[in-house]
C-alpha cells in the first residue's frame with residue numbers, strides 16, 4: 237500500500253515520512269539514470285522523479301519517415317479542425333453546400349490547410365509526431381444525395397488538384413514545411429478505391445487537372461467496375477463489387493493504374509511522409525496485389541509510412557481477419573488495428589468485458605502479424621461514435637488513452653479528443669462524430685496526459701520496439717509491461733470506481749528501485765517499489781488509479797534493433813534501421829548480404845538494400861561489440877508492376893475450392909504449392925469457371941507459372957501440361973488471359 241500525496245486522499249503521515257526517507261536513501265545509493273536515446277546522440281541524464289513531472293522530458297526530435305513507431309499520430313478531419321483562411325476563392329460554379337454556421341452537418345464548414353498550419357505548434361506541444369489528414373483532393377463540386385457535400389474528402393473528382401475549400405498546393409507545401417520544422421510528419425489520406433457516388437452528384441466523374449477522364453454513366457474506356465453494391469464478405473464481392481455506390485475504379489485498367497499512381501506520387505513529391513489508404517480490402521488483389529505495387533512505387537521514391545484501412549468488426553474473429561493479417565504481412569502497408577479498437581471500446585467505453593479482451597487480442601495479433609508494433613491503435617475515428625459518446629466519463633477516457641498509448645502499436649488520437657469534443661445526436665454516429673474543434677486549450681487533463689505519454693514514447697524505446705507481457709489482469713485491473721533490451725515501461729490501470737485492488741509478489745522486468753508515476757499523479761498514480769529480481773512485494777491500485785512507471789536504460793555496447801522499415805523494399809531502395817547502441821560504425825546485413833551504409837548514428841542507420849533474391853528475410857546490424865537480433869523484412873524481387881491474370885474454362889468448383897498461381901519468382905511463391913506462399917486465392921463472381929487475380933510482379937522478369945486448385949481437404953489439382961511463360965512489362969501494367977489446362 238502506498239500513500240498518495242498528489243490527491244491527498246490517502247495520507248498516513250508516519251508511513252509517508254518513512255517512505256520518503258527510504259526513497260531518498262535508495263535514490264542516493266542507486267541513481268537511476270534516464271537517457272534520451274533520440275537526443276541527437278547526446279545523452280541527457282535525468283532522474284525518474286523528473287520524469288514524473290513530464291515537463292523535463294527530452295526535446296522532440298524528428299522521426300524518420302519510415303519508422304514512426306515511437307511517435308503519436310493525430311487524425312484531423314480537415315474541414316472540421318480550424319479555418320485559417322476565411323477568404324478562400326471557391327469557383328463560382330462550385331455549388332457544393334457550405335455552411336459557416338455549422339448547422340448542416342453534410343456541408344463544408346470552413347476548416348482548411350492553413351488552419352492546420354496555424355495549429356502545428358499546439359499539436360507539437362501535445363507531442364504529436366505525425367498528422368493524418370483526411371483526403372484533400374478536389375471533391376465533387378455539386379451536392380449529392382440532396383444536400384450533401386464531399387466535405388469529408390472521400391468523394392474525389394480530381395485526384396491531381398487540391399480541393400479549393402481546403403486551399404491550394406502552395407498551402408499544402410506550407411503545411412508540410414511547418415509540420416516538418418516542428419518534427420511532425422504529414423500522412424495523407426488517399427481513396428484509390430473509388431471516385432464519387434454514382435447516379436447522384438457528379439455520377440462518379442473523374443478529372444485530371446480539370447480534364448474529364450470518365451464518368452460512371454459515360455465510361456467507354458472501362459474506368460469503373462459496373463457492379464452491384466458489395467453483397468457479402470467474399471473476396472470477389474469486396475474487390476470488384478461497389479462500396480456503397482461509390483464509383484469503383486478498375487485498377488486493372490492501365491489508364492486507371494497510371495492515373496492513381498501519378499496522383500499519389502504527386503503528394504510524395506510535395507513532401508508527404510506517408511499515406512493512409514482508404515478501403516484497402518475493396519481493391520483488387522487485397523492480399524498484396526495492386527496496392528503492393530503502390531507501396532513499392534512510393535517506397536522507391538523515399539521511405540514512407542503506409543497504412544491501410546481494412547475495416548473489421550468482430551475483433552480477431554472477424555470474417556476477413558486472416559486476409560487482413562496476410563495483407564499487412566505482404567502488401568508493404570500496416571493496417572489500422574480495428575480489433576484493438578473494438579477491445580479498447582468494449583473494455584473502457586461500454587464496460588462489456590475485462591481487459592483480458594485487449595490482452596487476448598494482442599496475443600492473437602502477435603501470432604498473426606509480422607510487425608505488431610507497426611499497427612496503429614485508436615479508440616475512435618471519423619467512422620464511429622466518439623469514445624465519449626459511449627462513455628462520457630473523462631476518467632474512463634484517460635484509462636483508454638493510457639492503454640492505447642502504451643500497448644504495442646502506434647497510437648492515433650482523433651482530433652478533439654484532448655478537448656473532450658463530443659456530440660451525442662444519433663448516439664454520436666457519423667456525421668455527429670465530426671463536430672468543429674471547440675478550442676485549443678493546452679491545459680486540459682487529456683492534453684497533459686497525451687503529451688506525457690507521447691514524450692515517454694520518444695524517450696523510452698520499450699514502447700516503440702518492445703515486447704508485451706501481461707503482469708496481472710483481473711476484471712478491473714490491467715497491469716502489463718513492455719521491454720526492449722533493459723528498458724521497461726509498466727502500465728497499471730484500475731478501472732473500478734470504488735474498489736482498491738492490492739496485489740503481492742508480482743514479477744516485473746524493472747530493475748530494483750523506486751519509480752514515480754510518469755503522469756505525475758494525474759489520475760492518482762502512486763510510486764512503485766521494486767525489489768531484487770524485479771519482485772514487486774506489494775502494490776495497491778486505488779479506485780480509477782492510472783500509473784505508468786518506466787526505466788530507460790543507457791545505450792549498451794551491442795546493437796539492439798527495434799525496427800527495419802519500410803515494410804516492403806526492393807534492391808536499390810533505402811532501408812532504415814532504428815534501435816539503440818549502434819555505436820559509431822558497423823555493418824548491416826540484409827538476407828545475409830552486406831548493405832551499403834548511407835548514414836550511421838547510434839540509434840538510426842540508413843542503407844541501400846543489396847541485390848538479393850526477393851522474399852521474406854531478415855536484417856541485422858553489427859558493430860565491434862556484436863550483432864543485434866534478426867528483424868523480419870520483406871524484399872520484393874525488383875520494382876513491382878501489376879499484372880492482371882484472367883483464367884477461363886475452369887471446371888465448376890465448389891465454394892471451398894480455391895485457385896492459386898505458383899511460379900519461379902518470390903512473388904509467385906518460388907514454385908511452392910504451399911498456399912501461404914503461392915499467389916491467391918484467385919477470385920470469381922460465382923463458383924463458375926472464370927477467375928481473376930491482379931498480381932504484383934517484378935518488372936521485366938521472365939516468369940514461368942502454373943495454376944492449381946486447392947481443395948477443402950488440402951489436396952490439390954495441378955494444371956496439366958508445362959508451365960506458361962510471360963515477360964512482365966518493365967513499367968505500366970500487364971495482362972494475361974489463359975485457359976485452364978486439364979480436367
Ligand code: NOJ
Pocket residue numbers: 388390427482514515545618619
Ligand atoms: C472509409 C472512410 O474512412 C470513410 O469515412 C469513407 O466514407 C469510406 N471509406 C469510403 O471512402
